Amino acid sequence: xxxxxxxxxxKTEAAVREAAVSLIARLGYEAMSMRQLAAEVGVQAAALYxxxxxxxxxxxxxxxxxxxxxxxxxxxxxPANADPVTRLxxxxxxxxxxxxxxxxxxxxxxxxxxxxxxxxxxxxxxxRTAYEKELRMILRDGAEAGVFQVDDTGLTAMALIQMMTGVxxxxxxxxxxxxxxxxxxxxxxxxxxxxxxxSHGTARPSxxxxxxx
Amino acid sequence: xxxxxxxxxxKTEAAVREAAVSLIARLGYEAMSMRQLAAEVGVQAAALYxxxxxxxxxxxxxxxxxxxxxxxxxxxxxPANADPVTRLxxxxxxxxxxxxxxxxxxxxxxxxxxxxxxxxxxxxxxxRTAYEKELRMILRDGAEAGVFQVDDTGLTAMALIQMMTGVxxxxxxxxxxxxxxxxxxxxxxxxxxxxxxxSHGTARPSxxxxxxx
DNA sequence: GCATTAATAAAACGAACGTTCAATTAATTC
DNA sequence: GAATTAATTGAACGTTCGTTTTATTAATGC
Numbered sequence: 001x002x003x004x005x006x007x008x009x010x011k012t013e014a015a016v017r018e019a020a021v022s023l024i025a026r027l028g029y030e031a032m033s034m035r036q037l038a039a040e041v042g043v044q045a046a047a048l049y050x051x052x053x054x055x056x057x058x059x060x061x062x063x064x065x066x067x068x069x070x071x072x073x074x075x076x077x078x079p080a081n082a083d084p085v086t087r088l089x090x091x092x093x094x095x096x097x098x099x100x101x102x103x104x105x106x107x108x109x110x111x112x113x114x115x116x117x118x119x120x121x122x123x124x125x126x127x128r129t130a131y132e133k134e135l136r137m138i139l140r141d142g143a144e145a146g147v148f149q150v151d152d153t154g155l156t157a158m159a160l161i162q163m164m165t166g167v168x169x170x171x172x173x174x175x176x177x178x179x180x181x182x183x184x185x186x187x188x189x190x191x192x193x194x195x196x197x198x199s200h201g202t203a204r205p206s207x208x209x210x211x212x213x
Numbered sequence: 214x215x216x217x218x219x220x221x222x223x224k225t226e227a228a229v230r231e232a233a234v235s236l237i238a239r240l241g242y243e244a245m246s247m248r249q250l251a252a253e254v255g256v257q258a259a260a261l262y263x264x265x266x267x268x269x270x271x272x273x274x275x276x277x278x279x280x281x282x283x284x285x286x287x288x289x290x291x292p293a294n295a296d297p298v299t300r301l302x303x304x305x306x307x308x309x310x311x312x313x314x315x316x317x318x319x320x321x322x323x324x325x326x327x328x329x330x331x332x333x334x335x336x337x338x339x340x341r342t343a344y345e346k347e348l349r350m351i352l353r354d355g356a357e358a359g360v361f362q363v364d365d366t367g368l369t370a371m372a373l374i375q376m377m378t379g380v381x382x383x384x385x386x387x388x389x390x391x392x393x394x395x396x397x398x399x400x401x402x403x404x405x406x407x408x409x410x411x412s413h414g415t416a417r418p419s420x421x422x423x424x425x426x
Numbered sequence: 427g428c429a430t431t432a433a434t435a436a437a438a439c440g441a442a443c444g445t446t447c448a449a450t451t452a453a454t455t456c
Numbered sequence: 457g458a459a460t461t462a463a464t465t466g467a468a469c470g471t472t473c474g475t476t477t478t479a480t481t482a483a484t485g486c
Contacts, residue, residue: 002450003463030243151398158383166375185364193406215480216433
């Protein structure tokens with residue numbers, strides 16, 4: 001009825017984060033109770049408060065780190081000084097890969113925004129806007145260069161992001177389509193959607209997929 | 214401290230539905246309390262139970278009627294025996310119009326599925342699948358007729374629906390773009406995405422928008 | 427105008443919620 | 457091996473939740 005043998009703060013905190021992402025994705029933030037989360041980790045509810053001062057702090061931490069991860073992944077994948085088609089292809093590939101790999105966390109970050117305080121909501125939205133701006137810049141550069149046909153940059157960016165993020169709704173690993181197949185399909189749909197001019201082989205930055213217009 | 218002057222069951226029930234859609238869209242189903250809903254309607258919580266036996270019954274009723282409305286709207290708008298381009302254009306126009314008009318209800322139907330019992334979830338998903346199947350059939354017919362270029366019918370249908378439904382996330386009435394402009398943009402993005410062969414004027418079933426490839 | 431029905435209020439129910447606190451034990455430090 | 461720190465338990469706090477019950481008043485039918 002106190003500290004248990006083999007208990008380790010770092011391991012417990014990691015287990016709490018992992019269980020929280022999974023439970024919130026499945027039940028929703030409001031529907032998940034701290035007792036439920038604690039039971040999943042194999043600990044009493046009071047122990048959670050050693051790592052996160054409140055339930056909302058836990059949610060915010062998960063969201064912030066997810067958004068930071070997304071921005072970092074794009075920073076690492078972004079091709080500098082490349083043509084718009086190559087950059088757009090890299091954006092799509094990174095987005096799909098990241099979201100399939102972290103389906104649950106994406107679900108949480110997209111669906112539970114209303115449970116954040118105003119200040120924290122603003123913080124998360126700022127990161128999201130920064131990420132979306134990257135896509136808008138690619139589309140604008142492409143439109144100005146005449147390689148994309150885009151009515152409205154902002155609208156197109158939102159449509160593309162909604163389309164790509166939607167992959168987490170229906171995609172299940174090990175199902176009919178492989179990740180590579182899904183990525184290739186989304187890539188060609190994206191290129192057609194923006195009316196990309198065919199440019200032989202430029203859109204193969206990672207070697208994973210070719211653009212089929 | 215009992216029946217109030219001018220009270221009317223039908224009006225109260227309608228007010229409850231309306232307030233519930235708005236509150237659930239804003240706060241989430243779990244976060245909305247029955248007392249909060251009652252206060253919005255101007256009534257005590259106990260009065261709600263005259264119209265809906267449980268909170269979940271209320272949610273389910275809202276969702277079922279929303280899905281029925283969607284299917285009915287498509288039934289009315291669907292052009293019989295038309296070419297795939299015309300049918301796809303009608304699908305897109307109906308989808309965008311319906312979802313912009315009923316943003317809050319769509320939000321509820323899409324976000325609160327996990328709060329339904331298994332049986333009721335199945336019931337809602339059955340309706341949704343039927344609606345999605347209509348799009349898959351259009352895409353398949355178009356692909357077979359050679360007027361669409363589609364890798365995978367199922368994947369493309371999901372991508373399109375996610376893209377179109379996403380309009381409720383960012384669109385606000387009275388903002389920069391009008392409904393007609395948004396619809397026209399989504400229509401041309403859709404036609405490009407499916408690689409529709411240019412067919413002079415066929416894609417103008419409602420007269421509201423022309424397809425610009 | 428009297429009986430009946432419709433619509434609500436007021437109060438209460440037990441259960442579950444997020445969170446706090448004191449006590450207790452394991453691991454670590456010296 | 458004693459002192460200190462880290463990790464956790466168990467019990468409790470006040471609050472809020474969905475829901476039920478009973479009483480009360482407005483509208484309706486005859």
